[in-house]
Amino acid sequence: MSKWSAPVRLTLDGAGDQTVHGPYAAAMLLMISWPTKSGTQRDRAERMCLAAIKDATASEGARDAFLAAIEEAGLTAGRESGDPIAA
Numbered sequence: 568m569s570k571w572s573a574p575v576r577l578t579l580d581g582a583g584d585q586t587v588h589g590p591y592a593a594a595m596l597l598m599i600s601w602p603t604k605s606g607t608q609r610d611r612a613e614r615m616c617l618a619a620i621k622d623a624t625a626s627e628g629a630r631d632a633f634l635a636a637i638e639e640a641g642l643t644a645g646r647e648s649g650d651p652i653a654a
Contacts, residue, residue, distance in 0.1 A: 571627065
């Protein structure tokens with residue numbers, strides 16, 4: 568399973584602090600815990616993350632799409648700081 572070069576840390580209502588290490592975890596958050604069920608960037612990120620699960624070469628593009636979905640949802644992302652919380 569592919570991992571991103573730099574994990575993404577964010578906080579979701581109901582899911583708490585999350586550190587997302589790759590496209591699989593991002594896809595699960597987008598499908599299960601995301602604050603909106605639609606949105607241009609959210610939908611694009613979900614598609615790209617699911618594709619990156621099958622094709623690791625698409626992993627970093629999926630990360631960029633996930634960051635755009637975070638911005639679209641009005642959430643704040645940061646880099647992983649070494650704590651053990653992981654998605």
